[in-house]
Amino acid sequence: MSTANSLDAPYDLEAGNRPPLALIAGPTASGKSDCAVMLAQHLEKRGKRGVIVNAxxxxxxxxxxxxxARPSPEEMGGIEHRLFGRWDGAQGCSAADWxxxxxxxxxxxxxxxxVxxxxxxxxxxxRTLLEGIAPVPPIDPAIRDAVRALPVTEAYAALxxxxxERAARLAPADGTRIARALEVVRSSGRTLTQWQAETTGGIGDQVSLFPAILLPDRQALYRRCDLRFERMIExxxxxxxxxxxxxxxxxxxPVMRAIGVPELSGVxxxxxxxxxxxxxxxxxxRNYAKRQFTWLRHQPPRHWARIEFDSFNERLISDLLLRKFGLT
Known part of the structure; x- marks a missing residue:
């Protein structure tokens, strides 16, 4: 099957061409949404229809x-946006659901x-979209309750x-992932790694992926995080x-645990x-941005483009993105 050299290259699904999929990832407040709108508007000028899909x-x-920080109609810049505000808060959206x-x-x-x-x-x-979903069976509720009741130090020791193998890959204080790995092995008798080796439904081998990861200077990013939360109050x-x-x-x-909800609930x-x-x-x-930054720097494949920058110069970032996507 053929792959595209640029994001706006023509493709024929019936001929087995892999259609293009752009991916702009980055920590919160890194300017992803603005970059996505810029990219879609650039594609529009080249006669292509770009549609932004929320991740x-x-x-x-x-x-x-x-x-x-869901984009407002003005911030959408006339570009179609999908999967924004799709779920009601009463219905949790898992990675598999999304x-x-x-x-x-x-x-x-x-x-x-x-595009x-x-x-x-x-x-x-x-990762779930590109690599697929591990067919982990439902967790025994009694086991889940018992595991979630453990102090994180005890859960980590048990793991x-x-x-x-999984314990060696997790931080000792990462309570959520430790509990998940422990409940899986106790409930199913198989490790999470073993289940993940059988993932299905991923689209990574069906598309021509054009990935770019935004990695701004951390201190500049943290300042934007502070300003962003103050702006949210306004x-x-x-x-x-x-x-x-x-x-x-x-x-x-999840909606009740989202950043800002517990903090403002206290008020x-x-x-x-x-x-x-x-x-x-x-x-x-800031803590969330730090976790995202670390994951995005180290976890995605090495060949994914990392775009590092010291200041939020929109023109510079746009030029770098367009070059990575074969549009200049």
Whole structure:
């Protein structure tokens, strides 16, 4: 099957050509959305239809317009956007849920002759879409409850005995991933690595992938994180959380644990004041950006383009992206 040398190269699905898929990944506040719009507008000038497909685990929820920094109609720049605000907060969106929707959306866009532009920083979403889903059977609820009740130090110690390979790849304080690996091996009798070797449904070998990872200077990124959370307050984030709390959703749902929701909930519940919430929210945003930055630097394939920059010079970043995508 042929592969494209540039993002706007013509393709014929019936002839077995691999259709193009652009991917712009990066930590929160790195400017991914603006870059995606710029790319789609550039494609439009070249007679192609570019459509942006969300790959951010917060922006999938309709309830989190402000706190997820979902693009406004003005910020969309006249470009079609898909899978933004698609899920109601009462319904958790797993990586598998999102990947199924993204696979269907991308396939439909390819059949229409469009160029999908995947944009986001949720590594698990991207990996699941490209590599597929491991057929892990449902976890025994009793085992899940028992594992989740363990202190992270005990869970990690148990994982080192029951799945030493996975334990060696995880940080001792990574409670979520440690619990997941431990509950899988205890419930199924097989390690998560063994299940992941049988992944199915990935589209990585069916498309011509044009990936670019934005890696700005960390201190500049953290300053943008601080400004972003303050801006969210100005745009009505407190009211957004007030409406969300009024729904009385399960506190364990992803939408209730999204950055900004716990922090601003504390204000509404009079646990702390707004200044404290802003400080907490900014710190949580920086911590998240740091985790994303580390994952994106080390986990994706080495041949994926890493675009590193010290300042947020839109013209420079745009030129680098267009060059990586064969459009200059």
């Amino acid at each position: 951010d685990s917060s922006q999938v929820y309709a309830d989190l317009s402000v706190l997820s 990947a199924n929707a993204a696979r269907e959306t991308i396939g439909r866009l390819h059949r229409e002759g469009a 999908p532009i995947l944009v986001g920083g949720t590594g698990l979403y991207i 080192k005995t029951e799945d030493p 745009l009505g984030a407190l009211d957004e959380v007030r409406v969300l709390l009024a729904r009385e959703l399960d506190p364990s749902l 509404l519940q009079e646990a702390w004041d707004l200044d404290e919430a802003i400080a907490r929210g900014a710190q949580a945003t």
